[in-house]
Amino acid sequence: MPEPDIVVIGGGPVGARAAALLAEAGRQVTLLSLEAYQPYNRVKLTPLLSGDVQFGEIAVPQTAGQTPNLAVHTGLRATEIDRKSRVVRTADGQIWPFSKLVIATGSNAFVPNIPGHDLTGVYTFRTAADASALMARSISARRVVVIGGGLLGLEAARGMQRRQAEVTVIEHEGRIMPRQLDAGGGALLAARIEEIGVTVRTGVAVREIAGDARVEEVRLADGSVLPCDTVIICTGVRANIDLARAAQLPIGRGIVVDSRMRSLDPDIYAIGECAEHDGLVHGLVGPGFEQADVAVADILGQGAQYDGSIPATKLKVIGAEVFSVGEVEQLEVRPGVTSHIWEETGLYRRLFIQNARVVGAIAVGGWEQASRVQNAVQQGTLIYPWMIRRFRRHGVIWPDADDDVTTLPDAATVCNCTGVTCGRLRDAIAAGATTPQALGAATGAGNVCGSCVPLLEELVSAGGPPKPVRLFRGLLGLSLIAGLVALALAALPRIPFPQSFDADSLTVWLWRDNIVKQWTGFILLGLTVAAMIIGLRKRLRFMDRLGSYDWWRMVHLAIGGLAALGLVAHTGLRPGANLNLALFVVFTLTLVMGALAGLATGGDHSLRARRIGTARKPVRRIPTWVHIIAIWPLPLLLAAHVLASYAF
Numbered sequence: 001m002p003e004p005d006i007v008v009i010g011g012g013p014v015g016a017r018a019a020a021l022l023a024e025a026g027r028q029v030t031l032l033s034l035e036a037y038q039p040y041n042r043v044k045l046t047p048l049l050s051g052d053v054q055f056g057e058i059a060v061p062q063t064a065g066q067t068p069n070l071a072v073h074t075g076l077r078a079t080e081i082d083r084k085s086r087v088v089r090t091a092d093g094q095i096w097p098f099s100k101l102v103i104a105t106g107s108n109a110f111v112p113n114i115p116g117h118d119l120t121g122v123y124t125f126r127t128a129a130d131a132s133a134l135m136a137r138s139i140s141a142r143r144v145v146v147i148g149g150g151l152l153g154l155e156a157a158r159g160m161q162r163r164q165a166e167v168t169v170i171e172h173e174g175r176i177m178p179r180q181l182d183a184g185g186g187a188l189l190a191a192r193i194e195e196i197g198v199t200v201r202t203g204v205a206v207r208e209i210a211g212d213a214r215v216e217e218v219r220l221a222d223g224s225v226l227p228c229d230t231v232i233i234c235t236g237v238r239a240n241i242d243l244a245r246a247a248q249l250p251i252g253r254g255i256v257v258d259s260r261m262r263s264l265d266p267d268i269y270a271i272g273e274c275a276e277h278d279g280l281v282h283g284l285v286g287p288g289f290e291q292a293d294v295a296v297a298d299i300l301g302q303g304a305q306y307d308g309s310i311p312a313t314k315l316k317v318i319g320a321e322v323f324s325v326g327e328v329e330q331l332e333v334r335p336g337v338t339s340h341i342w343e344e345t346g347l348y349r350r351l352f353i354q355n356a357r358v359v360g361a362i363a364v365g366g367w368e369q370a371s372r373v374q375n376a377v378q379q380g381t382l383i384y385p386w387m388i389r390r391f392r393r394h395g396v397i398w399p400d401a402d403d404d405v406t407t408l409p410d411a412a413t414v415c416n417c418t419g420v421t422c423g424r425l426r427d428a429i430a431a432g433a434t435t436p437q438a439l440g441a442a443t444g445a446g447n448v449c450g451s452c453v454p455l456l457e458e459l460v461s462a463g464g465p466p467k468p469v470r471l472f473r474g475l476l477g478l479s480l481i482a483g484l485v486a487l488a489l490a491a492l493p494r495i496p497f498p499q500s501f502d503a504d505s506l507t508v509w510l511w512r513d514n515i516v517k518q519w520t521g522f523i524l525l526g527l528t529v530a531a532m533i534i535g536l537r538k539r540l541r542f543m544d545r546l547g548s549y550d551w552w553r554m555v556h557l558a559i560g561g562l563a564a565l566g567l568v569a570h571t572g573l574r575p576g577a578n579l580n581l582a583l584f585v586v587f588t589l590t591l592v593m594g595a596l597a598g599l600a601t602g603g604d605h606s607l608r609a610r611r612i613g614t615a616r617k618p619v620r621r622i623p624t625w626v627h628i629i630a631i632w633p634l635p636l637l638l639a640a641h642v643l644a645s646y647a648f
Helices: 013-024 042-050 128-138 151-161 183-195 242-246 285-299 370-379 385-394 422-430 436-443 453-463 472-491 506-511 514-535 541-546 549-571 579-602 604-609 621-631 634-647
Strands: 005-009 029-032 070-073 078-082 087-090 095-103 107-109 122-124 143-147 166-171 199-202 206-210 217-220 225-227 230-233 237-239 255-257 268-270 275-277 312-317 320-325 337-344 347-354 357-364 413-415
Touching: 005 013, 013 029, 013 070, 013 095, 013 285, 029 095, 042 128, 042 151, 078 242, 095 285, 122 128, 128 151, 143 151, 143 225, 151 166, 151 230, 151 312, 183 199, 183 320, 183 347, 183 357, 255 268, 268 285, 312 370, 320 370, 337 385, 347 385, 357 370, 370 413, 413 422, 413 453, 422 436, 422 453, 436 453, 472 549, 472 579, 514 549, 514 634, 549 579, 579 604, 579 621, 579 634
Parallel strands: 005 029, 005 095, 029 070, 095 268, 122 230, 143 166, 143 230, 166 199, 255 275
Antiparallel strands: 078 087, 087 095, 107 237, 206 217, 217 225, 312 320, 320 357, 337 347, 347 357
């Protein structure tokens, strides 16, 4: 027998995390997994089913053999926990001694006792084996009914629809994802799902799955019949507690544990979907990861404690971003809770407030403040009346200037799929992970649905010295010159016009000779048009063949500086009145804002190093938009000026 140390039963994401963390801490760990597959990321079963990824892309890299003191045994069923002898017995007759045991057996798919549930053609969608069976079935499946409109049911529907099957989702509650969404959010998500070709039926129960030898149809409680050849049952899960029950450990809905994730036996821990803490069994991976971290810390003597989890979901469900935090299903009917809704085309957000504190939130569609809202719910942050008013009007709680992931505390969760916090990400950045990809490899963040990747980019940008843009020195120099010339238009005194004719005078030649006046005007017009065309460089992809954007930006600035000089030559710094004054002011504003945008772009890395601006909200954003807005009236004003000059 091997020397006793730590045995982890269960190769799901929570068990794999605990095993990897213990092995990284130097403990000898044995991981026993019932599944025949290497530990993998369950959240990525949908792209596996739809054929977008291969199994190797969803495997957990921390358990792939890189850690020498972690032994992973797959396809091995644990049959007994002998608490007296301190060993685990497996179906092949082997005995695995332990000093500490972590039970992470997770849960099994719950199949309700619907008549016909045992017919050929009925599947569940919970494991890689289920996904493999459905992939084989998808070759001949034409009409698929998915029973259950929760997360797994919707993902199974998407996977089969991507394989060209006609799919209908049946949910007996009045909305899809009833644990995470309210009626408004569920309706919007259902509409998005139907847009991609999946039919959604809510508020109706399944009465029978019918067929002679195999599935032929599904009969609903309202009397309607859905012809089909495949049924996928996704109606929830039940904790896998048989081993614990046989070992005479206290159980309820799960294995009863204390705040250190210990069972009645202090050397046996339970984590994840098989654990019951304070009367609750959490069915999400985020709380499971928190429990794994606490159990590992306790085993290593670091004194952590689990105080429960606030349920939070932030995923892409069939391509739509869904965010939910708090017990939203109970909050809708809880006394003393008020809610506020903001809607826009394709977007839905709802806040739940109790005693002036945010206790829950829902969003369908992107929401940049989702991570901060989740942290606010977890911390019980106060919400003031003006914040509620801002939310009802604009759909945000905090001003954009405050919406910065770099201000989140270390305990705030950034990646819900893997439970990775800001603290872990900052530690990984300090250890040398300087790209979002490196952060993903080090922590697992961003490797599932991808919705947190922009946050990873911002953390990386804030975690190390910001990198300057290409040619930033030339950009700063040209911007400074263009800015000084543009400011001279408003600051310098007006050049006096000659009062008498002098053939050798430059001022007479420039401002009294009509031909020269026309030439300076049309040169200025040409420079303006050229600058405006180059300004469209980022929007006109065919111009990629004419050189890089960085060089064209330099040309754009140089032309802006020449245009400022052209304006001096054409006007003598005399703005005139009425139409001419408006044109002069708009032209000057455009030049000044363009120069400021260039300076902010060239110096962006220095500004962010001083915590002025962020990667997502750089300082250049405001002068750039003012520059663009000021350009809009220029064509009309120029046309009016030219016509007026020739008419009068």
